[in-house]
Amino acid sequence: METPKNEKFRDSIATIDDKGKRAWVFPKKPKGSLYKYRKWVSYGLLAFLFASPFVKLNGNQFLMFNVLERRFNIFGFPFWPQDFHLFVISMLIGVIFIALFTVAFGRIFCGWICPQTIFMEMVFRRIEYWIEGDRGKQIRLSKQPWNTEKIRKKTLKQFIFLVISFLIANVFLAYLIGGDRLIQYVVDGPTSHLSTLISLIIFTGVFYFVFAWFREQVCIIACPYGRLQGVLLDNKSVIVAYDHKRGEADNGRKKFRKNEDRQALGHGDCIDCFQCVNVCPTGIDIRNGTQLECVNCTACIDECDHIMENINLPKGLIRYTSEDNIEKKTSFKITPRLKGYIAVLVILTGVLSGMLFLRNDIEANVLRLPGQLYERKDNNIISNVFTYNLVNKTNGDIANINFKLLSHKGIIKLVSTKASFIVSKQDIAKGTLFIEINNSELSGDRNTLKIGVYSGENLIETTRANFLGPRSYN
Ligand code: SF4
Ligand code: SF4
Numbered sequence: 001m002e003t004p005k006n007e008k009f010r011d012s013i014a015t016i017d018d019k020g021k022r023a024w025v026f027p028k029k030p031k032g033s034l035y036k037y038r039k040w041v042s043y044g045l046l047a048f049l050f051a052s053p054f055v056k057l058n059g060n061q062f063l064m065f066n067v068l069e070r071r072f073n074i075f076g077f078p079f080w081p082q083d084f085h086l087f088v089i090s091m092l093i094g095v096i097f098i099a100l101f102t103v104a105f106g107r108i109f110c111g112w113i114c115p116q117t118i119f120m121e122m123v124f125r126r127i128e129y130w131i132e133g134d135r136g137k138q139i140r141l142s143k144q145p146w147n148t149e150k151i152r153k154k155t156l157k158q159f160i161f162l163v164i165s166f167l168i169a170n171v172f173l174a175y176l177i178g179g180d181r182l183i184q185y186v187v188d189g190p191t192s193h194l195s196t197l198i199s200l201i202i203f204t205g206v207f208y209f210v211f212a213w214f215r216e217q218v219c220i221i222a223c224p225y226g227r228l229q230g231v232l233l234d235n236k237s238v239i240v241a242y243d244h245k246r247g248e249a250d251n252g253r254k255k256f257r258k259n260e261d262r263q264a265l266g267h268g269d270c271i272d273c274f275q276c277v278n279v280c281p282t283g284i285d286i287r288n289g290t291q292l293e294c295v296n297c298t299a300c301i302d303e304c305d306h307i308m309e310n311i312n313l314p315k316g317l318i319r320y321t322s323e324d325n326i327e328k329k330t331s332f333k334i335t336p337r338l339k340g341y342i343a344v345l346v347i348l349t350g351v352l353s354g355m356l357f358l359r360n361d362i363e364a365n366v367l368r369l370p371g372q373l374y375e376r377k378d379n380n381i382i383s384n385v386f387t388y389n390l391v392n393k394t395n396g397d398i399a400n401i402n403f404k405l406l407s408h409k410g411i412i413k414l415v416s417t418k419a420s421f422i423v424s425k426q427d428i429a430k431g432t433l434f435i436e437i438n439n440s441e442l443s444g445d446r447n448t449l450k451i452g453v454y455s456g457e458n459l460i461e462t463t464r465a466n467f468l469g470p471r472s473y474n
Pocket of ligand 2: 276
């Protein structure tokens with residue numbers, strides 16, 4: 001069956017031409033109030049991104065994701081592999097949050113917060129405008145032969161792109177290995193840490209490839225979140241949308257002519273100027289309806305508002321709204337459904353924050369040495385051997401650590417001459433201990449002990465361990 005004419009745009013993507021080759025997008029430089037707000041949000045987020053691996057809170061790096069050594073800091077809180085359950089729950093909450101947020105507010109994240117959009121549109125694209133000029137000049141430059149002007153501009157642009165990619169790669173590395181360590185490596189000189197240097201060169205290459213060449217293709221074909229839009233959005237989701245009722249009216253869009261009564265002729269407010277298409281960084285025509293390629297960057301809103309102002313029509317032909325609002329010609333309202341979603345999002349954020357703040361500062365594990373049975377000693381004493389593992393997640397040393405049995409009468413003997421020890425800040429202490437209990441205290445061969453971990457006389461953590469005894473035949 002032949003595709004209807006107005007649905008043809010669904011047969012191909014705007015960035016691939018008829019021969020299957022990449023159709024390079026030369027978006028017009030956006031301007032307008034939303035672009036201004038986006039610029040400030042972007043600069044704030046860029047400052048946050050570049051500063052976070054070098055800023056310290058309570059002596060901890062503000063954000064760190066050291067996957068290799070399995071050490072993570074989130075907002076200055078150190079996380080250990082032992083906190084993995086918290087990590088999994090945070091991830092689950094994060095996924096639910098993203099799903100609900102997208103159902104309610106569409107792809108706002110992509111346009112305002114996503115690092116790909118911010119770097120592409122607010123850093124690399126702005127350098128491109130600065131060196132090569134706006135859309136028209138860029139198109140002319142790409143078509144002209146390789147003369148001195150073209151070589152100079154292209155070389156300068158690619159060189160700056162490479163330098164910025166290198167900077168981003170350094171920051172990325174600071175998140176992975178830690179800001180202090182990165183600075184130390186720079187001081188030591190690149191050849192002292194060859195493997196890190198190779199990683200840095202690879203990261204630089206990847207960022208350069210993405211921002212100099214791959215660009216909008218990340219959002220169109222590579223980003224998993226982008227692909228999710230098809231299942232998350234519905235006609236009540238708030239998105240960047242073209243008001244086709246107003247734009248097309250009864251007899252469709254039409255070029256603008258002075259002194260023509262468009263309303264009487266049945267034409268809509270869209271004057272088919274194509275400025276919303278020219279400004280789009282993913283090369284799509286928003287007038288075709290909601291499309292996966294749209295990253296909700298709002299550039300077409302600003303551009304169309306500008307056109308509407310020039311022809312004395314109300315702004316908002318393209319705006320943040322839902323398809324439902326457009327069909328019913330109603331304005332955007334916080335519906336009970338949206339209120340419900342917002343309530344769930346607030347609760348989830350509260351749960352996550354609570355979990356992060358209520359997390360234990362010390363983690364204790366006492367496990368029976370595998371393969372060891374109990375030992376019978378004089379005076380009906382039964383002894384088991386255990387290993388202990390203490391993680392100090394705080395920024396201070398914990399001194400005078402000792403163990404006490406809380407559930408049974410008995411004694412705990414550390415396999416060292418000292419009765420107590422210190423766990424340094426953000427360190428792990430491991431060792432072996434014996435627990436001795438009189439057989440009369442035990443109930444059969446399997447007993448669960450409750451063990452208290454003390455710093456001096458202060459109970460700082462409790463844990464449980466299984467204790468083996470002689471089998472009871474009563
Ligand atoms: S910018 Fe506005 S008026 Fe111009 S084509 Fe796009 S929707 Fe129509
Ligand atoms: S359609 Fe509009 S909001 Fe969507 S990506 Fe293009 S310019 Fe941005």
